[in-house]
Amino acid sequence: MSTPLDPDSLADRLAEVYVALGPVYRRVARIVEKDEELSGLSVGVRNVLDQLRRDGERTVPQLARAQELSRQFVQRMVHDARSEGWVELTDNPAHRRSSLVRLTPAGAAAIDAVTSREHALLGRVGGDLTAEELGATLRVLHHMDHALVEIEQERTP
Numbered sequence: 001m002s003t004p005l006d007p008d009s010l011a012d013r014l015a016e017v018y019v020a021l022g023p024v025y026r027r028v029a030r031i032v033e034k035d036e037e038l039s040g041l042s043v044g045v046r047n048v049l050d051q052l053r054r055d056g057e058r059t060v061p062q063l064a065r066a067q068e069l070s071r072q073f074v075q076r077m078v079h080d081a082r083s084e085g086w087v088e089l090t091d092n093p094a095h096r097r098s099s100l101v102r103l104t105p106a107g108a109a110a111i112d113a114v115t116s117r118e119h120a121l122l123g124r125v126g127g128d129l130t131a132e133e134l135g136a137t138l139r140v141l142h143h144m145d146h147a148l149v150e151i152e153q154e155r156t157p
Contacts, residue, residue: 017140017141017144029043031121035117039113039114040110041110042077042080044069045080045086046111047077048074048081048087049086049087049110049111049114052101052102052107053103057100057101057103058101059092059098059101060075060101078101081107084110085107086110086111089101090102
């Protein structure tokens with residue numbers, strides 16, 4: 001079994017992870033943005049539809065919190081998705097002033113088509129990556145995210 005890194009070495013290696021993530025994220029975002037011409041979904045609307053597909057109906061504030069985005073930005077994305085018929089607003093029994101956003105059948109079809117194209121592209125990444133390596137990668141990224149949330153909360157008055 002491997003020995004955990006000391007704090008300085010850990011910080012150096014995690015900094016390498018951040019440096020590697022930036023270009024990968026931006027490259028994926030560019031590919032998704034180019035796909036917007038085909039699908040008609042902006043990156044923001046795509047993320048809202050995908051979250052609704054995965055998690056079910058949510059309020060705008062819930063969608064915003066889950067994506068670490070402003071409520072106002074998510075509200076605009078919901079408005080755009082609603083104008084295309086991809087989402088609908090329904091009464092929220094838990095809160096009269098905050099409607100639930102629900103994916104429509106047209107929205108489900110739109111996000112399914114986009115994620116199918118993305119899946120095909122990601123399948124082309126290739127390499128000899130193993131399930132264990134990908135599992136470890138996800139574990140590290142989730143650990144980093146949770147730790148950073150805690151640090152962020154410590155710094156928020």
